[in-house]
Amino acid sequence: MTQDLRTRITDALKEAMKAKDAARLGTLRLINAAIKDQDIALRVDGKSVGDPEILAILGKMVKQRQESARAYEEGGRLELAERELAEVKVIEDFLPAQLSETEAEAAVDAAIKDVGAESIRDMGRVMGVLKGKYTGQMDFGAVGPMVKTRLG
Template sequence: MKDKDVEKLSTLRLINAAIKDREIASRVDGEETAVTDAEVLGILGKMVKQRLESAKAFEEGGRVELAEKERGEIVVIEEYLPRQLSEDEASKAVQAAISETGAQSIRDMGKVMGVLKSKYTGQMDFGAIGPIVKEKLA
């Protein structure tokens, strides 16, 4: 606020609102439950995905200025996410998860993905990891 960085402030307010929405949604029987770090990372990851999709749609529609705004928000959000794993690191993580679960076939993919999500939330794109897991289990 002091720096008068309107774009960053706006994005931080969007992040805060998304976290508060999750807190409200998680209230059970009048009890407030705190949002965990893993949930916050999930929220931030989802926000990045939404903005990537929006930027692509804006570019296809010829609205370059709106696409640039979305990409600016992505940069701010990514400042609060852990470093993304490289392809090599992600492949090693998949192999480790397969070994840990003892997965033998494609039927065990859910177990492997569960282990990966518990350890690497916010560090990898699970949509891109799914095909890698399938390939290794096939």
């Protein structure tokens, strides 16, 4: 049986502590803090964070760090950009492999067919299906225009 993401992250945190890997440890602690924040927010409704929510959190963290790295590079702060990109690598260890462009196109076509989408008004339903199945595996910012083009 595969471990859930929370367990994998906790185990990686313990390993980083034992290895005295400060950079990895710091990133793993940030991941844990983000998950705990989400736990607290959902506790009001009597829910807890599962793997789909953790994947969404990790995806958001990757995107934030990529944007920060880009800003640092533009500002000539290469050491800070490298630190952000190193954090991205640690976070990506817990994300499923990204779909290739061909796989993403096939997933979009399948979702359109599943939903029976016929116009741009069905875009939200198509994106909902994709997010349900492929969170952490595709860049929805890039997939959105692809869906729009197919439904347009």
